[in-house]
Amino acid sequence: MSIRRKLLVALLSALLLIGLAASGATWFAVHKEADDVFDYQLQQMALSLRDQTMQNQAEFFPGFDYDFIVQVWDPAGALVYLSNQSILLPQGDNGFGTVPVNGRDWRVFTLSQADKTIQVAAPVSLRRDRAVSMALRILVPIVAAIPLFALLVFLIVGEGLKPLEEIAAAIRRRAPTSLEPLPDGGLPEEVRPMVSELNGLLERLREAIETQKRFTADAAHELRSPLTALQLQIQLVERARSREELRDALEQLKAGARRASRLVEQMLTMARLAPEATLEEPAALDLDRLAASVVAEFEPLAEAKAIELRLGRVEPARAIGQEQALHTLAGNLVDNAIRYTPPGGRVIVEIRSEEGGAVLDVKDTGPGIPAEARQRVFDRFYRLPGSGVEGSGLGLAIVKQIADAHRAEITLGETEIDRGLEVTVRFPKAPAG
Amino acid sequence: MRLLLVEDDVMIGAGIRMGLRQEDFVVDWVQDGRAAELALAAEAYAAVLLDLGLPRKDGFAVLEGLRRRKNRVPVLIITARDAVADRVKGLNEGADDYLVKPFDLNELAARIRAVLRRQAGRAEPRVTFGRLTLDPAARRVTQAGREIPVSAREFALLEALLHRPGAALSRAQLEERIYGWGEEVASNSVEVHVHNLRKKLGDATIRTVRGVGYAIANDSDAPCQSAGNSS
Numbered sequence: 001m002s003i004r005r006k007l008l009v010a011l012l013s014a015l016l017l018i019g020l021a022a023s024g025a026t027w028f029a030v031h032k033e034a035d036d037v038f039d040y041q042l043q044q045m046a047l048s049l050r051d052q053t054m055q056n057q058a059e060f061f062p063g064f065d066y067d068f069i070v071q072v073w074d075p076a077g078a079l080v081y082l083s084n085q086s087i088l089l090p091q092g093d094n095g096f097g098t099v100p101v102n103g104r105d106w107r108v109f110t111l112s113q114a115d116k117t118i119q120v121a122a123p124v125s126l127r128r129d130r131a132v133s134m135a136l137r138i139l140v141p142i143v144a145a146i147p148l149f150a151l152l153v154f155l156i157v158g159e160g161l162k163p164l165e166e167i168a169a170a171i172r173r174r175a176p177t178s179l180e181p182l183p184d185g186g187l188p189e190e191v192r193p194m195v196s197e198l199n200g201l202l203e204r205l206r207e208a209i210e211t212q213k214r215f216t217a218d219a220a221h222e223l224r225s226p227l228t229a230l231q232l233q234i235q236l237v238e239r240a241r242s243r244e245e246l247r248d249a250l251e252q253l254k255a256g257a258r259r260a261s262r263l264v265e266q267m268l269t270m271a272r273l274a275p276e277a278t279l280e281e282p283a284a285l286d287l288d289r290l291a292a293s294v295v296a297e298f299e300p301l302a303e304a305k306a307i308e309l310r311l312g313r314v315e316p317a318r319a320i321g322q323e324q325a326l327h328t329l330a331g332n333l334v335d336n337a338i339r340y341t342p343p344g345g346r347v348i349v350e351i352r353s354e355e356g357g358a359v360l361d362v363k364d365t366g367p368g369i370p371a372e373a374r375q376r377v378f379d380r381f382y383r384l385p386g387s388g389v390e391g392s393g394l395g396l397a398i399v400k401q402i403a404d405a406h407r408a409e410i411t412l413g414e415t416e417i418d419r420g421l422e423v424t425v426r427f428p429k430a431p432a433g
Numbered sequence: 434m435r436l437l438l439v440e441d442d443v444m445i446g447a448g449i450r451m452g453l454r455q456e457d458f459v460v461d462w463v464q465d466g467r468a469a470e471l472a473l474a475a476e477a478y479a480a481v482l483l484d485l486g487l488p489r490k491d492g493f494a495v496l497e498g499l500r501r502r503k504n505r506v507p508v509l510i511i512t513a514r515d516a517v518a519d520r521v522k523g524l525n526e527g528a529d530d531y532l533v534k535p536f537d538l539n540e541l542a543a544r545i546r547a548v549l550r551r552q553a554g555r556a557e558p559r560v561t562f563g564r565l566t567l568d569p570a571a572r573r574v575t576q577a578g579r580e581i582p583v584s585a586r587e588f589a590l591l592e593a594l595l596h597r598p599g600a601a602l603s604r605a606q607l608e609e610r611i612y613g614w615g616e617e618v619a620s621n622s623v624e625v626h627v628h629n630l631r632k633k634l635g636d637a638t639i640r641t642v643r644g645v646g647y648a649i650a651n652d653s654d655a656p657c658q659s660a661g662n663s664s
Contacts, residue, residue, distance in 0.1 A: 221513055221514075224513040224534050225444075225534070228442075228445050228513070228534040229442065229448055231536070231537070232444075232448030232449060232451075235448075235538045236448060236452060236538075249451075252447065259444065
């Protein structure tokens with residue numbers, strides 16, 4: 001139901017009710033007052049006739065043909081005087097009374113005296129008419145004002161809703177892809193919060209789309225490299241002139257395919273972790289257990305590269321988080337460490353509790369990350385130059401994204417002895433329990 | 434022909450080098466902008482294959498530095514950046530060609546040859562001098578219409594000498610053009626290749642310039658002496 005119709009119905013019904021109530025009250029009050037006045041008149045008239053000697057009927061009150069009638073009885077009960085021949089009131093008791101005569105109600109005042117009984121009467125309708133006309137005098141202007149009110153309501157509501165219509169028109173006019181904020185100048189107070197909320201939503205939407213676009217562009221760009229490699233490797237397979245060349249070319253092709261699928265996998269992980277994606281409910285979990293399972297998972301990979309992967313000092317520590325995501329975080333750190341550590345090196349995972357917060361530590365004996373590059377390594381698709389390691393450039397970006405979602409803090413440092421990389425992830429203090 | 438490949442992606446670099454070697458190019462491969470500049474300062478390359486997104490020094494910066502030093506080596510940009518603005522910038526900065534990844538190895542080789550041809554100031558795909566014709570794409574040598582089988586090194590040596598016909602090249606310059614880094618070069622290998630080529634094409638084809646090195650000679654007047662060596 002439109003605001004306009006709602007307002008119209010409500011206001012006009014209220015107006016009508018007020019009119020009816022006012023005229024009803026007027027009618028009631030006027031009726032009562034008229035009763036008193038008329039009764040008083042009847043009484044006064046009767047009293048004024050008290051001392052008159054009734055002689056001949058027609059000589060008295062010649063003008064009283066219509067409304068008032070006067071009857072006088074003698075003590076014996078015989079009619080002495082009658083002002084209107086057509087109407088004969090029955091003789092009643094002393095005082096006021098209402099009697100029907102000839103289909104009309106008459107108000108009668110009876111004054112009984114020793115020598116005669118005087119009755120003065122007037123039709124009840126006379127006073128009722130007066131009350132009704134008074135009531136109508138109140139009601140009519142109010143009812144007459146209803147169309148005027150309707151028009152006013154229509155115009156005012158229309159005027160008030162105009163900004164909304166303008167906004168609707170502005171939205172209708174814009175290109176479907178436009179996420180520019182709506183103009184909020186000159187808006188009525190009631191509409192401004194809605195528009196500013198709408199603009200806030202548009203802004204957030206624009207940012208989300210921007211991020212998505214950038215990621216897609218980056219991703220497409222990044223996919224070019226593995227695809228270029230694959231195309232070259234396939235051509236080398238085709239061109240192979242000997243069994244050995246073919247074997248080498250196929251080996252490289254396999255590595256290229258592995259690299260491409262790893263990149264795609266990492267991108268999927270990234271998309272799943274996107275802020276707008278729905279993640280599992282966070283729960284309290286034991287980081288020490290999680291670290292042990294990650295180490296077990298990566299043991300074969302480490303062994304294949306002749307790297308010693310093991311748990312170092314492990315204290316029981318709990319963190320609130322999403323198990324799957326934290327597993328990915330620890331897994332990526334361990335995977336990175338194994339990738340960058342030369343054969344014969346070590347990768348050590350440690351868990352401790354610091355001031356009530358859990359801390360995950362991954363240390364390796366690789367070349368480390370130079371201090372100036374430590375901020376950039378968390379950027380998507382950034383790869384450390386000259387490392388010669390095939391990475392997607394997403395591993396640490398994913399780690400950062402998960403850490404941020406858990407309000408955990410990551411620091412990159414150097415191990416004391418080997419000058420390798422030490423990644424420390426500090427989780428916020430978990431509530432007891 | 435010796436090429437410098439500047440590519441930071443290990444797999445792509447390895448693939449390109451392998452593919453170009455199969456086309457008998459000599460390829461030196463570096464993985465960042467600084468290393469590229471060092472290599473360019475130290476060696477004379479027939480052409481440079483330059484990636485743009487390079488660590489340590491961007492490809493554009495390498496190219497700009499090269500042209501600022503009046504180095505006229507042909508440069509082919511190989512990149513994933515396909516925006517028209519990048520292509521235009523690359524060509525305006527002095528690149529000779531622009532190839533967007535992913536690309537076909539055959540196309541890469543063809544473009545390299547085209548660039549080398551333009552650099553040598555000719556339009557026709559084959560190099561002809563006297564009765565000798567060299568087809569770089571097919572890697573074929575013909576003398577007076579007859580095909581002469583030559584090895585990859587011999588072909589490279591001939592190609593180097595025919596780059597500016599008649600100009601003499603020293604043994605070191607020839608070595609530099611036909612061997613890449615890390616390739617073992619016997620001390621007399623250039624002499625061996627020249628000897629073999631003379632046997633196949635006739636003594637008069639390659640002239641010894643005393644104190645300098647070797648030069649190609651117009652053999653149209655000399656009698657053909659290759660009859661016995663066609664096997």
